[in-house]
Amino acid sequence: MELSEMLFLGGFVVFIAAILLLDMFVIDKKAHEVSIREAGTWTAVWIALALLFSVFLWFHGDMVHGIENFSDLQAVASRYASHLKLNPDDFESSLQQYRHYMTVSYISGYLIEKTLSVDNLFVMMMIFTSFGVGKNEYQHVLNWGILGAIVLRFVFIFLGAAIISRFDWVLLVFGAVLVYSGVKMYLNRNKKEEMDVEKHPLVRLLSKTGRIHPQFEGDKFFIRRAGRLLFTPLFVTVLVIEFSDLIFAFDSIPAVFSVSLDPYVVFFSNIFAILGLRAMFFLLAAIADRFRYLKLGVCVLLVFIGVKMLIHEFFEIDAISSLVFIVSVLVVSIGASLVVKRQTV
Template structure:
């Protein structure tokens, strides 16, 4: 347990440090984030995520203090790792375990990173609907990510506790993901709209706080004549947190199809969330070009759901984590390539292809 706490504590300290650096480097002056800065930060976060995967590849067994064959077997059984232990070789078994752990982490990271793109579609819509100036995007997103980390931490460990006690809940998750994927495909062409006044979060906040429509100060709250007013910046932050809560209902069960180790679920999820802010600024002006991405995400959710429902059968056929990773990357690559090869038809533009 001490190793788990040390590993987890070190990870949290690293995240706090990086967020502090991020705020220090990019939050000064409420200036819009340039494409260059967004690209650099995206590459930095991806590098950190891949680097953490390498740590797991070489020292993953340290996470659960695996020092002998008995402990290894207990951890593999407890977290349902899909590996074959070599009875007469502890070192070889540890190498297999670490390799599988890093693959589970990487696959989970890709799944979460891909699903978080759907968040970007919604964020763009929210900022536009609430009339938030671009220079305040970064401030809202940073605090939104901090809130998302706390919420997902709670969700993940509650989910892990439920799975440990009620194994059948994985089948419930699988059926839910298949349903979600099918509904996403059916509604793929529907235009999403946000009513700034009619949103339930806005109604709730307006009931208990005085709200101003001014954003010039760049503050979450303004004081006028001794009265505290909530600004649209804080309203959008609340809506983003609420939206992330809804997205977490899909994304967290999805990652439990890859691994049932709550720490690996947490690590991969948090790295994906941390990369969301920089990815937002990288894709904000071109996200509409990836019109087949929702189709890809729909197929991704269906695949993950089916995998959860048929887990035992697939395991008997030798289906491993690496196969899931290949299929997931393939689905995403096809949806991105299709979007670029067959641009969405723009109404009134005779040169655009259907």
């Protein structure tokens, strides 16, 4: 990792940390049940921030890698976008081409992560219901869940990038996993997901310690009884959500690598998608029944992305075509949900 990349990444992480701290300890300090209007407003705010970052990449994306001359550009492109035809006699045009490629890849990755997150949000709803978490505490749990998800994404993405750079055949494994996940999701699309809390492996592991407190204590994660530190059900809920996100990451991160091998672009798109998950959760919880075809769209996207990774050695689906397909799937699945009368999908 170059010094310029480390500095930019460090600045980005500080910026994101500042936003999260402001959100967690100032804006949403008081626990409350989030309304549809509030959720919609914050969803729009997070989307606007993500789009503003895409504007930055469009005009100044080279700052991420500290590109100052054609040699720098060629070195970066050879690692992450070897298919681009750069002109050594026109540095500015070549630089602009790479910036635009970064931007399109970022937007595609953002949309993929957002779309795939829908299935994870349904799992979160199931976890809250299974643990009997009060609606006033949803926000508190999701705050820490999202913070943990960001840390996991950082580790997974840069570790994944390092593995791919050494063993490019891993992309074929990722592709096969995504096709399998898409087909499996389609076959199980009408099954009602349920969770037996006591049989969850993480709960069983914590139960063996004898440190799980049997009831909620407001928004507290820990409580001390007879000199012993105990985990409240709220803390266990956070851990289970993190566990589910860990499993979800095995699909979502390889999917974003299908549109860009640049770990920074993958990381940025993931983080901006995750930041809006909490607001999206409350919005989706209220209108989930209206978008019954969205899960079918997720299945299609997983299969498409998996196939794209499997055939990349023989046929390259360019970034613009991928973005058009992703947007088309979203528009069709959402449009069908609003227009077609309810029936078994």
